[in-house]
Amino acid sequence: MRQVFIAGNWKMNLNHLEAIALVQKIAFSLPEKYFAKVEVAVLPPFTDIRSIQTMVDGDKLKVRYGAQDVSRYDSGAYTGEVSAPMLAKLGCSYVTVGHSERREYHAETDELVNAKVKAALKHDIAPILCVGEKLDVREAGNHVEYTTDQLIAGLKGCKTDQVSKVVVAYEPVWAIGTGRVATPQDAQEVCGAIRAKLAEKYGQEIAEQVRILYGGSVKSGNIGDLVKQDDIDGALVGGASLDAEEFTKLSAMAAGGPLP
Numbered sequence: 001m002r003q004v005f006i007a008g009n010w011k012m013n014l015n016h017l018e019a020i021a022l023v024q025k026i027a028f029s030l031p032e033k034y035f036a037k038v039e040v041a042v043l044p045p046f047t048d049i050r051s052i053q054t055m056v057d058g059d060k061l062k063v064r065y066g067a068q069d070v071s072r073y074d075s076g077a078y079t080g081e082v083s084a085p086m087l088a089k090l091g092c093s094y095v096t097v098g099h100s101e102r103r104e105y106h107a108e109t110d111e112l113v114n115a116k117v118k119a120a121l122k123h124d125i126a127p128i129l130c131v132g133e134k135l136d137v138r139e140a141g142n143h144v145e146y147t148t149d150q151l152i153a154g155l156k157g158c159k160t161d162q163v164s165k166v167v168v169a170y171e172p173v174w175a176i177g178t179g180r181v182a183t184p185q186d187a188q189e190v191c192g193a194i195r196a197k198l199a200e201k202y203g204q205e206i207a208e209q210v211r212i213l214y215g216g217s218v219k220s221g222n223i224g225d226l227v228k229q230d231d232i233d234g235a236l237v238g239g240a241s242l243d244a245e246e247f248t249k250l251s252a253m254a255a256g257g258p259l260p
């Protein structure tokens with residue numbers, strides 16, 4: 001049984017003091033019983049991670065955390081890079097890999113994304129492998145093939161038992177930060193195809209274990225219908241994850257009901 005997963009990608013927002021305040025608000029506004037039904041994680045900028053680690057460990061908070069990127073290398077002369085061993089030491093459970101903003105603004109290729117997936121897995125950090133098409137690909141009707149090709153390229157060379165630890169995030173680029181959310185049926189079409197492709201390559205048992213998230217303009221008002229779909233196990237949330245009240249509401253709705 002896959003646990004519903006809500007991950008907040010803060011992108012390049014919030015300094016370490018603002019980060020502490022936001023995580024505290026989330027942890028204390030979501031009643032304990034919801035954490036049994038939904039896993040909640042935040043993905044802050046690198047500069048916030050140590051502060052969040054100290055607070056989560058010290059106060060034994062149920063919120064998990066991770067990073068937004070990782071180097072393909074473990075160490076060495078790679079100015080500006082942050083490695084998987086460094087993130088593991090900071091207690092990161094997750095790292096996003098291949099987000100469309102990195103593919104677009106940092107020219108990340110499928111080959112690099114694949115190397116980062118493997119670097120994270122090697123150090124027991126679950127990669128959140130982001131895939132998704134731009135508008136022209138969708139309009140041409142090639143979105144399913146495009147997205148499943150990105151998936152297979154991202155997982156190339158991973159062992160079958162490693163694949164079950166990967167989280168896949170389907171984020172149609174045209175829905176990110178635009179307010180234009182994919183319909184639950186559109187999102188299910190691609191998430192279902194992702195699971196079918198995983199089953200074809202790695203077997204049904206592994207495919208059933210992989211959590212598949214939808215991302216793109218997710219809010220408390222639309223998450224309920226998204227997680228009702230068979231193959232959508234949660235969401236990768238951008239803008240709405242920066243507002244404690246909205247993110248908590250959204251997490252509660254993903255867990256099956258509104259806050260009391």
Ligand SMILES: O=C[C@H](O)COP(=O)(O)O
Nearest residue numbers: 009176177216217238239
């Ligand atoms: O990683 C998150 C996605 O890019 C979605 O962002 P958004 O919720 O602001 O559309």
